[in-house]
Amino acid sequence: MLLAVAEVTPAWYLTLGALLFTIGAVGLMVRRNPLVMFMCVELMLNAVTLTFVTFSRMLQDVNGQAVVVFVLVVAAAEVVVGLAIIVALLRRHPEVTADDLKVLKG
Amino acid sequence: MVELIVFLIAAAGTLAGALGVILNRNPVHAALSLVGTLFGIAVLFVAQEAHFLAAVQVIVYAGAIVVLFLFVLMLLGVDRAEDLSVEPIKGQRVVAGIIGVGVLCLTLVALASTSFEATGARPAEGDRNLRVEAVADVNQLGESIFTDHLFALEITSVLLVIAIVGAVVMSRRVKRDQLIEDPLVAAAEAEEAARREAEEAAQTTEPETEGADA
Numbered sequence: 001m002l003l004a005v006a007e008v009t010p011a012w013y014l015t016l017g018a019l020l021f022t023i024g025a026v027g028l029m030v031r032r033n034p035l036v037m038f039m040c041v042e043l044m045l046n047a048v049t050l051t052f053v054t055f056s057r058m059l060q061d062v063n064g065q066a067v068v069v070f071v072l073v074v075a076a077a078e079v080v081v082g083l084a085i086i087v088a089l090l091r092r093h094p095e096v097t098a099d100d101l102k103v104l105k106g
Numbered sequence: 107m108v109e110l111i112v113f114l115i116a117a118a119g120t121l122a123g124a125l126g127v128i129l130n131r132n133p134v135h136a137a138l139s140l141v142g143t144l145f146g147i148a149v150l151f152v153a154q155e156a157h158f159l160a161a162v163q164v165i166v167y168a169g170a171i172v173v174l175f176l177f178v179l180m181l182l183g184v185d186r187a188e189d190l191s192v193e194p195i196k197g198q199r200v201v202a203g204i205i206g207v208g209v210l211c212l213t214l215v216a217l218a219s220t221s222f223e224a225t226g227a228r229p230a231e232g233d234r235n236l237r238v239e240a241v242a243d244v245n246q247l248g249e250s251i252f253t254d255h256l257f258a259l260e261i262t263s264v265l266l267v268i269a270i271v272g273a274v275v276m277s278r279r280v281k282r283d284q285l286i287e288d289p290l291v292a293a294a295e296a297e298e299a300a301r302r303e304a305e306e307a308a309q310t311t312e313p314e315t316e317g318a319d320a
Contacts, residue, residue, distance in 0.1 A: 008113045011217065013150065016117050018213035020124055020143070022206050027128030029202035032194065035179060039127050039140050042171065046147050049159075057154045062246045066255050068159050069247075072166050073262045077269035079171050083178050084273035090182050091279075093290060099194055100290065 013054040020047035032097040034086050038079065045075050112153050120146030137175045144168045158244040 024043030031037055049068045056064025089096055119142050126139025144167040151160035193199055251259055 006110055008109045008153075012113060012117075013154065014217050015214065016120065016150070018210060018217060019121060021213060022210040023121070023124040023128060025209050026202050026206035027124075029205065030199055031128060033133055035133050035175060036127070036136050039136055039175065042140065042167070043124050043127060043143060046143065046167075049163075050147055050150060053151055053154050053156045053159060056156070062250045063254070065156055065159055065247050066250045068156075069162070069251060070255070070258060070262060072162060073266065076166060076171065077262075077265050079174060080269045080273045081276070083174055084276040087178055087182065087277045096290075097194075 010054050010058045014051055017047045017051040017054065020044075020050065032099055034089070034096070034098055035083075037098060038082055038086070042075065042079070045071060109153055112149065116146045116149035116153065118146075119143070120150070133179050134176065137172055137179060140175070141168050141172050144172065155243075158247055 021044050024040045024047060027040035027043065028037055031040065049071050052064045052068045052071070056062065056068075093100070123139045123142030123144075123146060126142065127136045130136040130139060144163060148160040148163040148168075151157075151163060
């Protein structure tokens with residue numbers, strides 16, 4: 001009954017994006033494992049890409065999708081560099097958490 | 107109707123995966139939950155007729171980034187579970203929750219003030235990308251990237267090269283004598299030395315209690 005009347009509007013997608021962004025932000029603040037914090041950043045990036053695609057469709061403007069392509073590239077570069085830092089870090093201190101990283105020297 | 111069902115399933119998968127990322131104690135399980143979120147997003151891209159982006163999402167994110175995460179987790183053996191019951195900084199979770207609610211309210215208010223009435227509206231000035239009425243397909247996307255965003259595209263290629271070089275430089279093994287002095291290691295070594303010294307002192311002063319200590 002409810003399914004028959006409800007229609008998916010762009011606002012639904014945008015709300016989902018807002019929820020996803022919030023979950024990612026809270027996870028980034030709560031978790032201490034650097035790898036899990038990185039995954040939370042990926043969640044936030046995905047929320048933003050979802051929002052971009054939704055607006056791209058709403059406004060019939062392909063530039064929104066072009067931005068998403070660049071976000072993907074930047075996310076890939078960010079993950080590569082970030083994981084390299086984490087690998088260098090964890091190799092020397094296997095138990096390290098974000099709280100212990102008071103210095104940036106490898 | 108179909109779009110609604112697709113949306114509900116994909117949204118449920120996306121949110122469940124996101125919650126799995128932040129609630130799973132084991133980082134490997136968190137990475138696998140992340141795959142659920144990424145696939146859900148890809149399905150939502152298809153539902154919004156962004157087919158190319160959906161394919162790229164699956165290939166780049168689920169195929170490359172999550173695999174990279176899993177490689178790091180498993181090769182370094184850092185996949186032990188984190189104890190989520192302790193709260194290392196007092197009040198951290200409460201503050202994080204408050205900030206989270208704040209972010210959610212902010213985004214939803216921004217949404218309510220713009221998108222609900224702007225559905226389907228077009229920008230005032232005509233752009234040549236807007237000339238086609240139909241939903242953007244991959245041809246238009248390619249045209250947009252390789253004409254309007256050509257400079258940005260070239261810059262991203264430079265960015266990728268820098269990222270590769272940076273990753274190789276940072277993850278190479280450093281020789282022992284080239285190591286920069288590390289406060290964490292120095293503190294641990296000093297602690298160990300002090301402990302050993304104290305043990306030796308105890309042994310020399312009270313040799314008869316050695317058996318009891320051991």
